[in-house]
Amino acid sequence: xxxVLEDIKNSIVTYKPAKTSEFCxxxxxxxxxxxxxxxxxxxxxxxxxxxxFKLNKIYVPEVLIAAKCTxxxxxxxxxxxxxxxxxxIGKIVLGTVKDDLHDIGKNLVAMMLEGAGFEVxxxxxxxxxxxxxxxxxxxxxxxxxxxxxxxxxxxxxESTIQAIIDSGLRDQVKIMVGGAPxxxxxxxxxxxxxxxxxxxxxxxAAKKLIGVA
Amino acid sequence: MQKNKIIACEVFKEELLKGLEISLETCIFLPxxxxxxxxxxxxxxxxxxxxxxxxxxxxxIYLGYGLCGNGxxxxxxxxxxxxxxxxxxxxxxxxxxxxxxKCHVNRTTSYFLSAGWIAYGSDGWKEYQRCLELFDHExxxxxxxxxxxxxxxxxxxxxxxxxxxxxxxxxxxxxxFFGLNYEEVEGSLDWLASMFKDVNSDTKILVEPGISIxxxxxxxxx
Numbered sequence: 001x002x003x004v005l006e007d008i009k010n011s012i013v014t015y016k017p018a019k020t021s022e023f024c025x026x027x028x029x030x031x032x033x034x035x036x037x038x039x040x041x042x043x044x045x046x047x048x049x050x051x052x053f054k055l056n057k058i059y060v061p062e063v064l065i066a067a068k069c070t071x072x073x074x075x076x077x078x079x080x081x082x083x084x085x086x087x088x089i090g091k092i093v094l095g096t097v098k099d100d101l102h103d104i105g106k107n108l109v110a111m112m113l114e115g116a117g118f119e120v121x122x123x124x125x126x127x128x129x130x131x132x133x134x135x136x137x138x139x140x141x142x143x144x145x146x147x148x149x150x151x152x153x154x155x156x157x158e159s160t161i162q163a164i165i166d167s168g169l170r171d172q173v174k175i176m177v178g179g180a181p182x183x184x185x186x187x188x189x190x191x192x193x194x195x196x197x198x199x200x201x202x203x204x205a206a207k208k209l210i211g212v213a
Numbered sequence: 214m215q216k217n218k219i220i221a222c223e224v225f226k227e228e229l230l231k232g233l234e235i236s237l238e239t240c241i242f243l244p245x246x247x248x249x250x251x252x253x254x255x256x257x258x259x260x261x262x263x264x265x266x267x268x269x270x271x272x273x274i275y276l277g278y279g280l281c282g283n284g285x286x287x288x289x290x291x292x293x294x295x296x297x298x299x300x301x302x303x304x305x306x307x308x309x310x311x312x313x314x315k316c317h318v319n320r321t322t323s324y325f326l327s328a329g330w331i332a333y334g335s336d337g338w339k340e341y342q343r344c345l346e347l348f349d350h351e352x353x354x355x356x357x358x359x360x361x362x363x364x365x366x367x368x369x370x371x372x373x374x375x376x377x378x379x380x381x382x383x384x385x386x387x388x389x390f391f392g393l394n395y396e397e398v399e400g401s402l403d404w405l406a407s408m409f410k411d412v413n414s415d416t417k418i419l420v421e422p423g424i425s426i427x428x429x430x431x432x433x434x435x
Contacts, residue, residue: 015347015348054250056246056249056250056253059249059335059340059343060340060356060360061340061343061344061347061348061353061356061357061360062347064356064359064360065348065352065356099320099321100321101321101322101363101364102363103363104359104360125363126321126363150282150302151279151280151281151282151283151301151302152301152302152320180249180250180251180282181251181280181282181283181284182283183283183286186283186428
């Protein structure tokens with residue numbers, strides 16, 4: 001791998017946002033394809049972070065700073081990527097389920113999805129079923145992604161899916177669910193289509209759902 | 214005489230040992246931080262159950278857990294029955310049965326602490342201290358504020374444990390440092406105690422040997 005891409009990845013793993021920004025600019029100056037900088041530098045770094053988090057080797061603060069690094073890098077890359085008029089591979093509306101205010105994991109997934117080429121509409125936290133339904137009507141996404149981090153809000157995921165069914169819009173979207181207490185078996189049982197155990201797996205699942213995996 | 218063992222999260226340690234006067238030899242306590250990784254919690258719990266099964270002479274294994282992010286789903290004992298509180302998590306159990314059917318505290322915007330959480334768990338202040346070893350004050354403070362940005366109140370659950378006065382000072386200090394409200398709520402040991410009473414009740418789940426715990430056995434939400 002080109003060393004500057006390795007530098008970008010390492011700056012994320014060692015939590016140095018200013019360095020991430022600097023190395024992304026350097027990579028662009030060296031003429032490296034911004035899509036490659038994104039995938040082999042930024043996303044590669046966040047994948048390492050995601051793995052460490054899953055194994056409980058690091059905790060939320062480290063993930064937050066790593067995400068800050070990635071945002072800093074994206075800030076440099078985005079104008080270039082936008083100028084290249086890259087067409088989004090799909091559109092996803094995501095949000096944290098009603099009564100749940102946890103958004104760090106959900107935002108991480110949003111960032112990874114954007115990095116993978118999705119257009120992401122982030123509805124935030126404590127999202128009512130009605131708001132998901134309005135978003136399906138307004139944005140016409142291929143996928144709705146629902147996050148729940150605490151056991152007590154899991155039933156609200158189920159009621160959100162039911163509300164989408166009741167609204168007659170279920171056939172228009174695929175539904176993904178994620179969060180620490182969520183399992184694939186449960187997602188399928190409550191009528192969802194996809195699941196990702198972590199941010200990287202969520203991107204894979206989303207690609208699979210729209211047939212670009 | 215019945216032979217029983219308790220496998221519990223250390224968040225309940227004070228309540229079980231001091232509050233309910235259960236002997237330490239009867240209990241196996243597991244690290245509180247396992248709640249962060251339900252998959253690892255499940256592996257560790259099953260390992261402990263299997264070890265007890267190998268002894269082969271227990272009537273009942275009590276689990277001092279709730280559904281805990283589905284971390285108890287799939288657990289089973291081949292030899293003993295399992296009894297576990299019918300609760301989504303430890304906070305409900307610590308608050309007691311008064312809050313069981315309808316929680317009288319806003320759970321969405323409240324950051325709960327208890328004697329066990331303070332003694333064995335992580336919290337905003339401890340995380341801040343840990344972060345200071347990695348980052349400067351500004352970054353460390355930002356991280357914790359980001360983690361708790363949607364919470365409005367630190368709530369100390371008072372179950373009359375010996376550490377209460379120290380816990381009060383600790384949580385008040387933390388509330389001030391991070392700019393959140395401070396409140397206390399009277400908890401109860403009744404839910405925890407009901408697990409050991411020899412009567413059927415809706416506050417606990419009894420699983421026969423060979424049967425695994427399922428998520429639909431629990432009552433979730435208010």
